[in-house]
Amino acid sequence: MTVESAPKKTIDIVVPAFNEEACIRAFYERTTRALAGLPYAFRILFVDDGSTDQTAEECLALGRTDPRVGLLRFSRNFGHQAALTAGLDLADADAVITLDADLQHPPEKLPEFIAAWEQGAELVSGVRRRASSMSLWKRLSSALFYRFLNAISSSKITPDAPDFRLLDAKVVRAIRRLREQSRFLRGIYSWVGFRQVEIFYDEENRKAGGSHYGTLDMLFFALRAVTSFSRAPLRLSTYVGLCVSGLAFGFGVYAVVQNVVFHQVIRGWTSLAGLVSFLSGVQLLTLGVLGEYLGQVLEESKQRPLYLVAESHLPELSAPKRASGREPPSSDA
Numbered sequence: 001m002t003v004e005s006a007p008k009k010t011i012d013i014v015v016p017a018f019n020e021e022a023c024i025r026a027f028y029e030r031t032t033r034a035l036a037g038l039p040y041a042f043r044i045l046f047v048d049d050g051s052t053d054q055t056a057e058e059c060l061a062l063g064r065t066d067p068r069v070g071l072l073r074f075s076r077n078f079g080h081q082a083a084l085t086a087g088l089d090l091a092d093a094d095a096v097i098t099l100d101a102d103l104q105h106p107p108e109k110l111p112e113f114i115a116a117w118e119q120g121a122e123l124v125s126g127v128r129r130r131a132s133s134m135s136l137w138k139r140l141s142s143a144l145f146y147r148f149l150n151a152i153s154s155s156k157i158t159p160d161a162p163d164f165r166l167l168d169a170k171v172v173r174a175i176r177r178l179r180e181q182s183r184f185l186r187g188i189y190s191w192v193g194f195r196q197v198e199i200f201y202d203e204e205n206r207k208a209g210g211s212h213y214g215t216l217d218m219l220f221f222a223l224r225a226v227t228s229f230s231r232a233p234l235r236l237s238t239y240v241g242l243c244v245s246g247l248a249f250g251f252g253v254y255a256v257v258q259n260v261v262f263h264q265v266i267r268g269w270t271s272l273a274g275l276v277s278f279l280s281g282v283q284l285l286t287l288g289v290l291g292e293y294l295g296q297v298l299e300e301s302k303q304r305p306l307y308l309v310a311e312s313h314l315p316e317l318s319a320p321k322r323a324s325g326r327e328p329p330s331s332d333a
């Protein structure tokens with residue numbers, strides 16, 4: 001390793017944690033071991049997303065023995081995406097790494113991420129080669145979802161790339177400028193561009209506890225992804241509306257001709273009833289799609305902060321860099 005007189009490059013590691021008391025210490029140990037000996041100044045920033053267990057206490061205890069460990073505690077649970085956002089807002093390093101506290105993202109891969117960054121990559125993404133004990137249902141629905149999303153949106157999102165990333169400071173600054181409420185960071189990473197590199201890894205089983213994302217959560221996550229990254233469903237409802245109105249008009253003409261020319265009044269009731277219910281179905285569906293987008297506009301227009309900070313214990317930040325055009329974390333309660 002070369003000995004440099006220049007100050008070491010800095011790397012901040014952002015770790016969202018929600019009820020992960022049993023994982024924090026193991027995470028810390030494996031991560032510091034994986035990075036030991038590398039010529040960088042590291043900090044580990046845990047973002048406690050409103051945990052109700054001892055997660056924050058575990059992080060604070062680590063911080064007392066290792067000054068590189070910091071904690072940001074949210075006032076309540078704001079979700080994984082908000083926790084990652086807070087970490088990106090606070091980080092103040094040449095590169096930022098994000099990974100899960102449950103050790104499903106092996107920290108031993110980080111030297112490879114850093115090497116790719118040193119070779120010029122601006123955004124390094126971990127891509128899952130072997131999924132852990134993920135159920136067949138979760139794997140299948142996720143694969144189908146990404147295929148669908150990529151078909152209808154202009155940003156291409158790599159399937160199997162969760163939030164296991166290394167971002168150059170440039171990318172972090174770019175992402176800080178996107179303050180949308182309805183956050184889907186995987187889409188945002190793809191949208192911002194930059195030189196991207198993918199690194200494969202084998203996902204491990206969760207160290208302790210269970211996943212916080214059930215099928216319903218995944219469904220809402222998917223809906224958020226679609227409505228924030230594609231307007232195709234809106235357009236689709238217009239097309240379906242047009243087609244169905246055309247058909248309905250044709251049927252109206254047919255009904256009038258039947259009545260006036262052939263005096264057939266009672267016959268056709270079945271088709272009429274069928275048509276009415278079909279049309280109401282299409283209308284409700286269209287209204288639902290509109291409602292989803294309108295709801296999103298409403299959320300955005302409130303311009304609420306993406307998270308609220310209750311407590312922050314941060315390792316020393318290099319003061320001059322803090323003025324780098326970033327918004328301070330919102331801590332107004």
Ligand code: UDP
Binds near residue numbers: 079080083
């Ligand atoms: N997480 C969080 N807030 C939440 C849910 C999860 O910060 O509301 C964290 C969690 O502690 C973990 C990461 O996000 O570090 C991924 O969550 P999880 O393991 O539950 O999701 P999965 O890996 O099953 O998709």
Ligand code: MG
Binds near residue numbers: 100211
């Ligand atoms: Mg997990």
